[in-house]
Amino acid sequence: MSTATPTINQLVTPNNWRLRPGYSSEGDSDFESMHILIGQFLADRHSPDPLPDTSLLIENAKFQWGYGKPLEKVINSQSDLEFLMKHPCLFRNAIAIIEPWEHVGQNPLGEDVRASLNVAYIAQKIADCDSILFPVWSSGLFDPDVVVPLITSGLAVVVEGGDPSVRDASTFEGGKCSLNDLHCLVEKLLISRSPTSALALFICLGHQLAAQGHINLIKRAVQQVLSLEYLPRDRNGKMLKALKRVCQQIETVGSSLKITKRNGHIIAEGWDHPEFAVGPNEHKEVGERRLHHYQSPDGDALDIPQELISTHEITADEYEGVIDTAIEYEREVNxxxxxxxxxxxxxxxxxxxxxxxxxxxxxxHRSILAGSRLAWLLKLPDAIEILCSTTIDDEIVTECSATCIIYKDFESKQIRRSFTCQFHPELLSDLRTVGTCEPPTYARLKIDDGARLFARLLYEGMQE
Incomplete structure (x- = not known):
C-alpha cells in the first residue's frame, strides 16, 4: 500500500486548522491538563479513559496527515511555517514531529509503515495532545535557525525513523532533504536543550542521526579549539591551554579507535570513517524484542580503552535514564x-x-568562554548513557538500543535529558500504522510496553 502525502488539492490549508489546542477535550488542552492525563495513563494498567469517548477517525477516516482533523497541521511550505509562527499557542502545546522519509520500512504484510501517525495517535488518545508534522522529505528543510527555536519551545520534538541509511547518502535521493541537511538539523537540536526547551526523542533513523551528530559536534569542537592561537580575556592563555590539552587527547583516541563486531570483524578505524558512528547490524531486527540492561563490554577483547568503559560506568551510576528504570520496575519491556x-x-x-x-x-573557565567565539561549547551535552540492549536467542544483537543524552546546567546544576532509541515505542507488535488497521483503544495502549515507554519519556521530559 502507499502512504504518500495527499495531493495539493486534498490538503487542508492553514485556513482550516484548529486555532485552539486539543481535539477530544471539552475545554482547551494545555501543559497542565496534558501532563496530568499522561500521569493518569501511567499510574496503572487498568483505569478507564478520562477523556470523552471521541473517535479520532471521525473527521479523518483514513487517519492520514493533511486530510483533516486532528492531523491537519502539516508544514509543507514556507507560508505554512509563517502561519504557525503567528499562532504560538499551537506549537507551544503540541509535539513537533520531524519526518525524514515517507515511511520507516515495510512490515511483514508488505505495508509501508508511516510511524509518525502512531506518534500523533498515541499523544492525542492518551492526553489530547496535538502534533505538528514537518515532512522534510517532501517539503525540504526550512532554515534550522528558524525551525529549531520554534519546535523546541513546544512540548516535545520527535525525530522519526526512515527507510534510508545514515551510512549511504545516496539512499536519500528522491527526497527533498539530503542526509547532510538532516545532519545540520539534528546537530542544531543536540545543542538546543536548555531550561526553556523541550525534550527531544530521536527514533530509529533519528537515533542513528543523533549518534553521528555527537561525533560531528565533538570533531568540530576539537578542530576549532586546536586551530586557535589565542582567546581574548584568557589571561596567560590558561583556558585555551587546558582546552587544547583535552582536545588533543580526544583527537588521539578518536582518530585511532576501532569499531569491532562481536565476530571480530573490524568495520571502521578512526572517527573519519563513514561507519564509525553507525554500522550494519549483524542481524536485521524486525518485530518484538525484549529490552535488557546494558552491560559493559570486555575492553580487552574489543580493543576499547578502559577509560572509555570506566567513564561510562560512572555516568550510568550518576544519572537516571528513565528507560533503564522502566526495565527495572516494569515486569519486562517488549x-x-x-x-x-x-x-x-x-x-x-x-x-x-x-x-x-x-x-x-x-x-x-566558563565565564571567559561565555563571551568568546567558543561559547557554543557550553551547549554541548555533559554525557551520554547507553541504556539497554536487545538479544536474539540470548545473543546480543544491538548493544546500543537506546541512549540518554544528559545536559547539566553550569550554574543551577539542573539536569535535563533527551533520548534516542533504535526501537519504535510508538509501534505495536504488529508493526502496523494507525489507519490501516483497527485503531488501538485506550485500554490496549495502557498495557502496551511501547506506548507506556513513549508516554513515560514525554512525562519525564515535561518536568525538565
Missing amino acids: IAMFHSDEVNEEAILFANWAYRLLHDVIIP
Whole structure:
C-alpha cells in the first residue's frame, strides 16, 4: 500500500486548522491538563479513559496527515511555517514531529509503515495532545535557525525513523532533504536543550542521526579549539591551554579507535570513517524484542580503552535514564524493532568520555568562554548513557538500543535529558500504522510496553 502525502488539492490549508489546542477535550488542552492525563495513563494498567469517548477517525477516516482533523497541521511550505509562527499557542502545546522519509520500512504484510501517525495517535488518545508534522522529505528543510527555536519551545520534538541509511547518502535521493541537511538539523537540536526547551526523542533513523551528530559536534569542537592561537580575556592563555590539552587527547583516541563486531570483524578505524558512528547490524531486527540492561563490554577483547568503559560506568551510576528504570520496575519491556543498521557501542562510549572531559575542563573557565567565539561549547551535552540492549536467542544483537543524552546546567546544576532509541515505542507488535488497521483503544495502549515507554519519556521530559 502507499502512504504518500495527499495531493495539493486534498490538503487542508492553514485556513482550516484548529486555532485552539486539543481535539477530544471539552475545554482547551494545555501543559497542565496534558501532563496530568499522561500521569493518569501511567499510574496503572487498568483505569478507564478520562477523556470523552471521541473517535479520532471521525473527521479523518483514513487517519492520514493533511486530510483533516486532528492531523491537519502539516508544514509543507514556507507560508505554512509563517502561519504557525503567528499562532504560538499551537506549537507551544503540541509535539513537533520531524519526518525524514515517507515511511520507516515495510512490515511483514508488505505495508509501508508511516510511524509518525502512531506518534500523533498515541499523544492525542492518551492526553489530547496535538502534533505538528514537518515532512522534510517532501517539503525540504526550512532554515534550522528558524525551525529549531520554534519546535523546541513546544512540548516535545520527535525525530522519526526512515527507510534510508545514515551510512549511504545516496539512499536519500528522491527526497527533498539530503542526509547532510538532516545532519545540520539534528546537530542544531543536540545543542538546543536548555531550561526553556523541550525534550527531544530521536527514533530509529533519528537515533542513528543523533549518534553521528555527537561525533560531528565533538570533531568540530576539537578542530576549532586546536586551530586557535589565542582567546581574548584568557589571561596567560590558561583556558585555551587546558582546552587544547583535552582536545588533543580526544583527537588521539578518536582518530585511532576501532569499531569491532562481536565476530571480530573490524568495520571502521578512526572517527573519519563513514561507519564509525553507525554500522550494519549483524542481524536485521524486525518485530518484538525484549529490552535488557546494558552491560559493559570486555575492553580487552574489543580493543576499547578502559577509560572509555570506566567513564561510562560512572555516568550510568550518576544519572537516571528513565528507560533503564522502566526495565527495572516494569515486569519486562517488549518493544518493536525495525532496522538493519545500528549505532556502534564504541562510538557512544567515546562520545560520553569526550563530552565529560570537555565539560570538566570548561567548568573553571566558563565565564571567559561565555563571551568568546567558543561559547557554543557550553551547549554541548555533559554525557551520554547507553541504556539497554536487545538479544536474539540470548545473543546480543544491538548493544546500543537506546541512549540518554544528559545536559547539566553550569550554574543551577539542573539536569535535563533527551533520548534516542533504535526501537519504535510508538509501534505495536504488529508493526502496523494507525489507519490501516483497527485503531488501538485506550485500554490496549495502557498495557502496551511501547506506548507506556513513549508516554513515560514525554512525562519525564515535561518536568525538565
